[in-house]
Amino acid sequence: MKRSFCNNICKNIIASYSLKIVLIVTFILAIWKGQWIWVIGGIIGITLGFIPTLLKKDINVTLPWSIELLIAGILALHMGGVLLNAYYDIPGYADITQFFTSILVAFLAFAIIYIFDEYWDGLKMNKYAMAFVVVIATMAISVILEFIKWFKIFGRKSESVEQVLISLLISTIAGIIMALIGVNLIKKGKFNEMTEGFEETIDSNIIKKISK
Secondary structure, three states: OHHHHHHHHHHHHHHHHHHHHHHHHHHHHHHHHOOHHHHHHHHHHHHHHOOHHHHHHHHOOOOOHHHHHHHHHHHHHHHHHHHOOHHHHOOOHHHHHHHHHHHHHHHHHHHHHHHHHHHOOOOOOOHHHHHHHHHHHHHHHHHHHHHHHHOOOOOOOOOOHHHHHHHHHHHHHHHHHHHHHHHHHHHHOOHHHHOOOHHHHHHHHHHHHHOO
């Protein structure tokens, strides 16, 4: 039990500092490249990351280490793509970034649906219905991401209909994979571990307020 607790603490520390390091590097590179949207994003991210007392007191946001580490990895991919031009210099880089971004979207969608199902009486779904909703939600959000790419905030802008379709297909595949993983984790009783901390955040900030 003690060993498991220590392992979780180590994972949380590694994930937290990985995200902070990526944010700092992003901020420095953004200034160097003159990408002011990323500079502003970096300032906001660093501020939130290094003021945990403010978060806990006012916003009460707690992310599981798995989500935090995934965010750090995806941010690093986008940073490399936009600030280091990897989208154009490395074949397939944009597709890999699209895939992992969609994995994160699907993971968050599954976690939120699962937590609402567990804590809110207004929603009751079986795990297969959750998986279906996650796939549809991932597909829908991938369309929104295509619009975000158009404004060159992050990601590589699709230059043709074929590129748009490939991006949407990649997102759909990622959503299906994450849905299958989520169902498997629920069956094994491990999904609670993956969303530890996030449950309290959603419950206290959203579910309890809408239940009043």
